[in-house]
Amino acid sequence: MAGTGGFDSAALAEGLGRIARHMEVVAEELNTLDGQLGDGDLGITMVRGSRAVSEGLDDLPADLGRALMTVAQGFTKTSGSSYGTLLATGLMAAAKELKGREQAEWTEVSGLLRTAFEMMRSRGKASLGDKTVLDVLDAAATATEGCDSGPAVLAAARAAVAETMDRMRSEPAKIGRARIFGEKSVGMDDPGMLAFRRILDGLSEG
Numbered sequence: 001m002a003g004t005g006g007f008d009s010a011a012l013a014e015g016l017g018r019i020a021r022h023m024e025v026v027a028e029e030l031n032t033l034d035g036q037l038g039d040g041d042l043g044i045t046m047v048r049g050s051r052a053v054s055e056g057l058d059d060l061p062a063d064l065g066r067a068l069m070t071v072a073q074g075f076t077k078t079s080g081s082s083y084g085t086l087l088a089t090g091l092m093a094a095a096k097e098l099k100g101r102e103q104a105e106w107t108e109v110s111g112l113l114r115t116a117f118e119m120m121r122s123r124g125k126a127s128l129g130d131k132t133v134l135d136v137l138d139a140a141a142t143a144t145e146g147c148d149s150g151p152a153v154l155a156a157a158r159a160a161v162a163e164t165m166d167r168m169r170s171e172p173a174k175i176g177r178a179r180i181f182g183e184k185s186v187g188m189d190d191p192g193m194l195a196f197r198r199i200l201d202g203l204s205e206g
């Protein structure tokens with residue numbers, strides 16, 4: 001992940017490549033957890049989306065807004081899952097914020113995460129505390145405020161996500177298919193939260 005200053009399309013492509021490679025490694029873990037509380041295809045969703053995105057990394061537009069829109073479209077075309085749709089929704093929201101720009105500052109990441117969070121919350125009809133990806137996304141947005149380098153952003157986000165997952169593991173799922181399992185979800189991680197955590201882990205690789 002690029003360091004101080006800011007990031008451009010090339011840095012974005014590098015990060016996306018790392019994520020895609022890591023999704024291949026953790027796909028089975030995600031499928032297994034999702035199988036206990038959902039359809040069991042979350043790993044498949046993440047791999048398919050990442051592969052679709054990877055195919056276009058060499059031609060990713062310099063315009064960051066267009067680049068993120070391309071990534072969103074990759075997930076939309078390959079996944080019919082609710083999680084894939086939510087990710088695409090968040091990416092499109094961030095894309096609108098960066099439209100027409102070829103460089104962004106690391107201090108903007110918090111705001112971009114917040115924008116994605118708000119759009120995903122509206123689309124998914126979930127609330128904070130429901131034990132979904134929104135909880136870790138909100139935590140990451142808050143934790144990265146003022147971070148002015150890639151390593152600082154990533155470290156803050158990973159720490160916040162880990163803390164949030166530890167805190168919410170003892171809570172029941174309150175929305176979506178996982179809610180059907182009620183008390184069984186207590187003591188387990190939410191699959192969407194874990195997928196977001198693994199995305200951050202992928203960015204830290206290499």
